[in-house]
Amino acid sequence: MIKNFDELLLAVKNNKTMKLAVAAAQDKEVLxxxxxxxxxxLVEPVLVGDEAAIRNIMDDINMADKYRIIHEPDVIQSAKIAVSLVREGxxxxxxxxILQTADIMRAVLDKEAGLRTDSLISHVMVYQVPSYHKLLFLTDGGINVAPDLEQKVKILENAISVCKAMGLSKIYASVLAGAETVNVKIPATVDADALSNMHDKWSKLDTVVEGPVALDLAxxxxxxxHKKYKGEGGGNADILLVPYYEVGNALGKSLTYFADSKSAGIIMGAKAPIVLVSRADTSETKLLSIAMGSIIAKNIK
Structure with a gap:
């Protein structure tokens, strides 16, 4: 079980070097x-983007000029080329x-040339919070805006896959809501209750799902x-499943900016993992995300 990002970097060092396609690679933090x-x-990169801009940045950061560069200055086309590299193996x-999330996802979701599967695409952020005893997996604050119950099932399955790739054997998932009481006027509590009662489904994935659960009890x-909460995973959550995009987005940014947490982000549900973090994120966050993508890619193969 990988408990922090130092352990993640140690774990992936022992992996086979994976090939990474980077769309619109002309960004300093990315490079x-x-x-x-x-x-x-960890990786052998293929850099797709504006070659002159890429080489200028490479010179600035003393990056060895030994990696394959595919010149495509148009960011939309660069996304399509990078996706095709993955699709073709x-x-x-x-x-x-350095492109919009919508632009790369459009290439990923293309019915004929993309990386679609029968699964739902969803985003998983992993946080190393100084005050918490292990890594936290937060989903979905990046892709699905207002998922219904069926979509939440798939979002949770994707997060469980990430946890398993990171070496977790027993997984605790908390389906977040404002309180623990089911209220038909609050759809998030109804969905959370339904998810937590899918015992047979989750037990096959070595996962305990509890909800509705407020964040403090998770x-x-x-x-x-203090609140006499007796749930098995109380205070020990691995996965935090949020009801809506805004909740995950705000909670994730709060962990970064208020709690000084390190993080890594990945998209699951496609034919291969997709490293996706904010354009404002640091090069360290991007490195950790690459490491996580590498270990997941190995696990898929």
Whole structure:
């Protein structure tokens, strides 16, 4: 079980070097992260984008001029090329560079040329919170705006896949809501209750799903004792499943900016993992995301 990002980096160092296709690679933080990952032999990158801009940045950061560059200055086309590399088996996973999320997802979801599967595409952010005893997997604050119950099932399945790739054997998932009482006027509590009662489904995935659960009971043993909450995963959540996009987005940014948490982000549900973090994220966040994508790509193969 990988408990922090230092352990993640150690784990992937022992993996086979994976091939990474980067769409619109002409971004300093992206190339710094890719360079660090390449030096650690985590990845062999293929850089798709504006070649002159890429080479200028490579010179600035003293990045070795030994990686394949595919010149395509148009970011939409660069996304299509990077996706095709993965689809054709010439790369093991994909990374978003300096382009809009919608642009790369349009290429990923293309019915004929993309990376679609029968699963739902969803985003998983992993946080190393200084005050928490293990990694937290937050989903979905990046793709699905207002998922229904069926979509939440698939979002949770994707997050469980990430947990398993990170070596977790027993997984605790908390389906977040404002309180623990089911209220038909609050759809999030109704969905949470339905998810938590799918016992047979989750037991096959070695996962305990509890909900509706307020955030404090998901992550704090003290809160559980004070409120006399007896759920098996109380205060020990691995996965936090949020009801809506805004909740996950705000909670994730709060962990980063208020709690000084390190993070990594990945998209699941496609034929290969997709490294996707904010354009404002640091090169460290992007490196950790590459490492996570690498370990997931290996697990898929």
């Amino acid at each position: 710094e992260a890719v360079n660090s990952a390449a030096k650690m032999k 010439k790369a093991d996973f994909l990374m978003k560079g 992550i704090s043993k003290e809160a559980c004792e």
